[in-house]
Amino acid sequence: MNSHDTHPGGPDLAALAALLADATRAGFCLALLDGRAWTAIELARHAGVAASTATGHLNRLVGSGLLTQERQGRHRYVRLADPDTAELIEKLASMAPRRADPPRSLPAVNRSRALARARTCYDHLAGALGVAITEAMTDRGMLDWEQGLALTGDGTAWLAELGIALPPATRRPPVRSCLDWTERRPHLAGAVGAALCRHAFDAGWITRIGTSRAVALTDAGKHALTDRLGPAAVET
Amino acid sequence: MNSHDTHPGGPDLAALAALLADATRAGFCLALLDGRAWTAIELARHAGVAASTATGHLNRLVGSGLLTQERQGRHRYVRLADPDTAELIEKLASMAPRRADPPRSLPAVNRSRALARARTCYDHLAGALGVAITEAMTDRGMLDWEQGLALTGDGTAWLAELGIALPPATRRPPVRSCLDWTERRPHLAGAVGAALCRHAFDAGWITRIGTSRAVALTDAGKHALTDRLGPAAVET
DNA sequence: GCGATCCTTCGGCCGCTGCCGAAGCGTCCG
DNA sequence: CGGACGCTTCGGCAGCGGCCGAAGGATCGC
Incomplete structure (x- = not known):
């Protein structure tokens, strides 16, 4: 018996958690928690990663249904898919440990x-x-x-x-x-x-x-x- | 600016999500969702991993406060830390995708x-x-x-x-x-x-x-x- | 005491995944 | 039309983290 065939038909908790287990994707979601739509490059700059990296992450998040997107001209706008998703991220955020160093400047x-x-x-x-x-x-x-x-x-x-x-x-x-x-x-x-x-x-x-x-x-x-x-x- | 120094003092969502982003640890948590205390080896067998692997996972889960443990003789009993943790796992489980193959036997x-x-x-x-x-x-x-x-x-x-x-x-x-x-x-x-x-x-x-x-x-x-x-x- | 059971530590292997830069495409604006 | 900008694809690199087995400590029951 392997963890892969445990409880087939049950919820794949790990797959969902893995989406939020990366600092960059988590940063995207926390930013999007303001309820507005952000462009891909705004999120990339916010998280401090290259645009190509952001594209990959957004593909995963949108593909899994956590985010929805809207294309307008050359812009790709993304937002949280629904209030349920926002609630999940809120709950995680409220239970997560704090980051280390408090801001200085x-x-x-x-x-x-x-x-x-x-x-x-x-x-x-x-x-x-x-x-x-x-x-x-x-x-x-x-x-x-x-x-x-x-x-x-x-x-x-x-x-x-x-x-x-x-x-x-x-x-x-x-x-x-x-x-x-x-x-x-x-x-x-x-x-x-x-x-x-x-x-x-x-x-x-x-x-x-x-x-x-x-x-x-x-x-x-x-x-x-x-x-x-x-x-x-x-x-x- | 790197994702590591974004929002210091804010919640470290990724750290918490990473704990549940592994199939074995997620399997442990889902099993523990029955509210009872399990021994390390019960969980290991349930998830289909070696005892040594389970020890490592339990150390992380207990260390981060998601689980609490109680030692009794040679047994290590673990359970979910509190109703709040159970609620988090329930919420994740309710939103997670289903596993693939339905059971056959x-x-x-x-x-x-x-x-x-x-x-x-x-x-x-x-x-x-x-x-x-x-x-x-x-x-x-x-x-x-x-x-x-x-x-x-x-x-x-x-x-x-x-x-x-x-x-x-x-x-x-x-x-x-x-x-x-x-x-x-x-x-x-x-x-x-x-x-x-x-x-x-x-x-x-x-x-x-x-x-x-x-x-x-x-x-x-x-x-x-x-x-x-x-x-x-x-x-x- | 002795074997069985539960748990732990350690070392080493391997695969996954996140990162970037370069190149290219479409869109917008002057 | 041409340059700027937003986004995407691809290839390659590097590091993290999960897995196991072997060996050893602790506890229990006989």
């Missing part, structure tokens, strides 16, 4: 601070801001953590006031908890988390900082969140 | 059937039985899937009747959904799922089939479940 420190303050995590909000919003919603009785995370009637009403309708029931859970890398506390994910994040962009509460995944809270956003969730939601 | 077919009918999945019930129980509980209003999975008042009362108190609030969610490999539908996991499974063993509703992770529903179990959840819960 001043710009690097600033970049880290901005990311810790507020960023997108796939399609929802993370960082101190994401956690603060989640906790403020909990304090105001919009989220119930007692028997698994659930949105209360108050929560539904609050969303409706913002003009956010409950997303139609699909396989994706409306609310889900996602462990924050920097805060080590949960923030709101799932379909509602995504809708809330989209609303925050649309309403001008937050804007991207340059082209990074970090976001900045605007003055309008500060006012809106203080009005609707109290001052604790913006104390980052 | 008659005993292999019987083994597969038994596993598909009812088995333990870490510390809760899976297979057709696990799914049927979960769906019966849903039909009777004990579980609410509307806003994330939650246990209702009826559910709490039903558990109390069985003598199962709600587990004290810890970081582990009371109810959680776990995607079933064979059924491709969710079954009940989390602290309540674990307590229910333990009760089923204690009350003699189910027993292990030999030393495998498959379980058999006893006559007493059939009666008890029909009484408490209706006939649908035992129609596998």
Whole structure:
């Protein structure tokens, strides 16, 4: 008996894990966790590898269904295939050991601070801001953590006031908890988390900082969140 | 810039994934997903590798915190470190591609059937039985899937009747959904799922089939479940 | 004590896979 | 049209990591 014929028909865990077991491919996936589409060369530069190397990795990731691609002219855009994939990568990231040396240079420190303050995590909000919003919603009785995370009637009403309708029931859970890398506390994910994040962009509460995944809270956003969730939601 | 110094301080996804990216180590983890402790040599035989090879793999898995070990005399018992780890492996398994060839030999077919009918999945019930129980509980209003999975008042009362108190609030969610490999539908996991499974063993509703992770529903179990959840819960 | 069993360490083999650079193709823009 | 740019294919190199068997230590049962 060889490991190859153990449990035929069962899940090939090793094949899936191997896709993420390479530092370059893992770096791609973590970068793509911002929910946006990246071009091949952007990812290559981000990871510090040659374009030809990136091509090979992207072929594997797309071929296995972890990423989807879209060709536009001479560009190859890739993104995470679906929220399920994002959730898998989040879970791995939350359990993975930290990398060694903390950043030293001043710009690097600033970049880290901005990311810790507020960023997108796939399609929802993370960082101190994401956690603060989640906790403020909990304090105001919009989220119930007692028997698994659930949105209360108050929560539904609050969303409706913002003009956010409950997303139609699909396989994706409306609310889900996602462990924050920097805060080590949960923030709101799932379909509602995504809708809330989209609303925050649309309403001008937050804007991207340059082209990074970090976001900045605007003055309008500060006012809106203080009005609707109290001052604790913006104390980052 | 090299992938090694990208995002220092961030999660080292590749390191964690690499632990599961080997067929032998992945086989160990899937076997341990039955929630029991295995000896080194049991795992080695299960995966079809030499004892010395297994030692090396176990050292890595234990050293990285995925498994915990207990020495008893000449035996080395290992088990999954915690429910969080089990959840990670479940998630990977549910998204991984299936292995190629379906089993052929008659005993292999019987083994597969038994596993598909009812088995333990870490510390809760899976297979057709696990799914049927979960769906019966849903039909009777004990579980609410509307806003994330939650246990209702009826559910709490039903558990109390069985003598199962709600587990004290810890970081582990009371109810959680776990995607079933064979059924491709969710079954009940989390602290309540674990307590229910333990009760089923204690009350003699189910027993292990030999030393495998498959379980058999006893006559007493059939009666008890029909009484408490209706006939649908035992129609596998 | 003695053999059987479980586990561990060590050395050596081998195959997989990630990396790059060079060359070439298609697309975009001036 | 021509140059710049994004991407791809190919060949070759190098290192990591999994595998085994042999030998040895520890424990158990007789």
